[in-house]
Amino acid sequence: MAVSIARDGDIALLTVDNPPVNALSHAVRQGLWDAIAAAEADDTVRAVVIRATGRTFPAGADIREFGKPSVDPWLPAVVDRIEGCAKPVVAALHGQILGGGLEVAMGAHVRVCDPGARLGLPEVSLGILPGAGGTQRLPRLIPVDRALDMITTGKPISAAEARALGLVDAVSEPGEAVADAALAHARRLVADGTVPRPTGARPVHPAAPDLFETTRAALARTAKGRLAPLACVDAVEAATRLPLREGLAEERRLFGTLMESDQRAALIHAFLSERQVAKLPELEGVTSRPLERIGIVGGGTMGAGIAAAALLSGLPVHLVERGDDAAARARETVTGMLDGAVKRGKLDAETRAMLLSDAFATGTDYAALGTADLVVEAVFESMDAKREVFAALDAVCKPGAVLATNTSYLDVDALAATVSRPGDVLGLHFFSPAHVMRLLEVVVGRETAPDAVATGFALAKRLGKVAVRAGVCDGFIGNRVLSAYRKALDGAVLAGASPFNVDRALVDFGLAMGPYAVGDLSGLDIAWANRKRLAPTRDPRETYADFSDRLCEAGHLGRKTGRGFYVHGDGKPVPNPEVEAIVAAERAAKGIAPRPVPDAEIVARFVAATVNEGARIVGEGIARRPLDVDVTMLNGYGFPRWRGGPMHHADATGLARILADIERLAGEDAFLWRPAPLLHRLAGEGGRFADLDGG
Numbered sequence: 001m002a003v004s005i006a007r008d009g010d011i012a013l014l015t016v017d018n019p020p021v022n023a024l025s026h027a028v029r030q031g032l033w034d035a036i037a038a039a040e041a042d043d044t045v046r047a048v049v050i051r052a053t054g055r056t057f058p059a060g061a062d063i064r065e066f067g068k069p070s071v072d073p074w075l076p077a078v079v080d081r082i083e084g085c086a087k088p089v090v091a092a093l094h095g096q097i098l099g100g101g102l103e104v105a106m107g108a109h110v111r112v113c114d115p116g117a118r119l120g121l122p123e124v125s126l127g128i129l130p131g132a133g134g135t136q137r138l139p140r141l142i143p144v145d146r147a148l149d150m151i152t153t154g155k156p157i158s159a160a161e162a163r164a165l166g167l168v169d170a171v172s173e174p175g176e177a178v179a180d181a182a183l184a185h186a187r188r189l190v191a192d193g194t195v196p197r198p199t200g201a202r203p204v205h206p207a208a209p210d211l212f213e214t215t216r217a218a219l220a221r222t223a224k225g226r227l228a229p230l231a232c233v234d235a236v237e238a239a240t241r242l243p244l245r246e247g248l249a250e251e252r253r254l255f256g257t258l259m260e261s262d263q264r265a266a267l268i269h270a271f272l273s274e275r276q277v278a279k280l281p282e283l284e285g286v287t288s289r290p291l292e293r294i295g296i297v298g299g300g301t302m303g304a305g306i307a308a309a310a311l312l313s314g315l316p317v318h319l320v321e322r323g324d325d326a327a328a329r330a331r332e333t334v335t336g337m338l339d340g341a342v343k344r345g346k347l348d349a350e351t352r353a354m355l356l357s358d359a360f361a362t363g364t365d366y367a368a369l370g371t372a373d374l375v376v377e378a379v380f381e382s383m384d385a386k387r388e389v390f391a392a393l394d395a396v397c398k399p400g401a402v403l404a405t406n407t408s409y410l411d412v413d414a415l416a417a418t419v420s421r422p423g424d425v426l427g428l429h430f431f432s433p434a435h436v437m438r439l440l441e442v443v444v445g446r447e448t449a450p451d452a453v454a455t456g457f458a459l460a461k462r463l464g465k466v467a468v469r470a471g472v473c474d475g476f477i478g479n480r481v482l483s484a485y486r487k488a489l490d491g492a493v494l495a496g497a498s499p500f501n502v503d504r505a506l507v508d509f510g511l512a513m514g515p516y517a518v519g520d521l522s523g524l525d526i527a528w529a530n531r532k533r534l535a536p537t538r539d540p541r542e543t544y545a546d547f548s549d550r551l552c553e554a555g556h557l558g559r560k561t562g563r564g565f566y567v568h569g570d571g572k573p574v575p576n577p578e579v580e581a582i583v584a585a586e587r588a589a590k591g592i593a594p595r596p597v598p599d600a601e602i603v604a605r606f607v608a609a610t611v612n613e614g615a616r617i618v619g620e621g622i623a624r625r626p627l628d629v630d631v632t633m634l635n636g637y638g639f640p641r642w643r644g645g646p647m648h649h650a651d652a653t654g655l656a657r658i659l660a661d662i663e664r665l666a667g668e669d670a671f672l673w674r675p676a677p678l679l680h681r682l683a684g685e686g687g688r689f690a691d692l693d694g695g
């Protein structure tokens, strides 16, 4: 039974039981509807408590039902039914009271909350708005500006904050079961004969006159291109000017529009893909190895970031550097990162001090890594240097320790072949700054043992990261796609676009940053070194754009030298005037007469190159499924989440159209624009990448 009814004297205790997160699926909605009706019809019942088993009160509507025809009773009617119950209804809240779950709670007359609970309306992050009265009831319980903030950002709040704002009526004592506290509350209501005021009957808190306009103006900058945040503002504004019923109707209308939108489909794809990504047939039934102590070799930005990430998740770290000075510098960098976490409220000062004294050790002796369960090598990107580290690790690490390399491009199989235990070797490609960025590519070599792979995934989970399985190739998934679209965009620059226009057009498309600006941030020398490494094997048919090399040769390496594609000062970076001249010289040398390149063409090139390389990577088995490419690009490369990732975006655009773009561009550069066989096949069959995602 999704909802069961028990009795405690004259109180009906309704229990929702729909693991894992008690999502409000049809069975739960019907169960609540019937249980409220039964409680109302039973004269011996004088109050109702709604609670849930397991880890949480309902964490929302059932996302898997989205996009399918809705089945009665729908959630808005269930919430109305609860609110309209003639007997007091008390909600006992624990876990993550999110979305429809919070709407159910707001339909109840009283809310009692566990001190560890989080409450929020995250619908906006799924491209919709709270559609079961949330936008109308929340501003009747808490100040409108706070309601607007919760609904437009989707960020949850703590129980203490919810109590201070008036969203919940009471917080249970630590250690006290919240259902007991709610029952006690219900008994008091019965004893006092109190009938609490339904949320919908309360007046909306007054709003500052310019609140909605100011919020819309701010969202125009921060939520550019997204539909849902603005619709959320419209819905909350409706609550301030319309009676409840009309406000609910307006909320429903706005909800319906968003539910039909491509953005909703894209954001749900992103949500589900991020949960699907760790589900791999090769890991079914495989247990990960122990993971209690981490070793790191190399204390530069990457090594220190990985150390900080591990420490923040509670894993003790031993970091080895080449000399005492370097070890001391690594400790300083990690300390700075933890200080940043304290500033951002992610860590308290006491824990920071404890982590640095008890959980973090630095030194120069590899022998100290002998007890580590997993060691990440994070020295600079040179096969010789990495080989040396691996030889040392092979000598000291205990049997079964996972030996990981944090390479961005290099051949994990070649490295594994140099040690006596290739089954323990894998790539863990972290993204900088490693304690902030969510993506982790788990690079699986020819010989990597399944339980070593499972340990890579377990580490990611422990660190709060999204792990994607990648096979061995130059650049794995993410950097290989990046390198493909950079070549395509360099082609646009040679054809006549300026790098600054390329960046702007792609930011308008929704990218977090333009690719040339990203290059400046990471340091132009990184890609330069990589191009030099690949030069001997470069296909003679490739058109090589060398304007980035020219910048590097002039000492302009991006932000770290104050100048790259942009000039970096105190304020916002501005275009480096030297760039246009460098590019013009290259065009002249190549005999290219520049032409205007419209934004639409820049975007089409970016999309076509990204999707084409993604298809090649899936076709070769480097990524198991298109969703692995999507999750990579969303979490490591700033691809707009509301477009779902490149492969989802391609499905939404139509694969035939993308293929046609590639075939047209092949007229300009036939080598660069060779269609991937998988794209060719799917476009021909009228197929979609989603068909290959499974699940």
Ligand code: CAA
Binding pocket: 020, 021, 023, 059, 060, 061, 062, 063, 064, 075, 096, 098, 099, 100, 101, 103, 122, 123, 126, 128, 129, 130, 131, 132, 275, 276
């Ligand atoms: N519907 C269906 N399934 C859901 C779900 C939902 N709302 N929320 C989570 N799940 C599933 C996940 O897909 C996952 O399934 P698998 O085990 O099969 O992969 C499982 O529950 C566990 O989820 P997580 O791995 O995410 O577990 P977690 O402990 O890390 O996080 C959580 C739990 C915070 C609840 C997180 O799952 C989450 O944020 N869920 C989404 C919450 C949300 O957005 N709710 C609003 C829904 S929209 C709505 O309610 C609209 C409305 O008003 C009508």
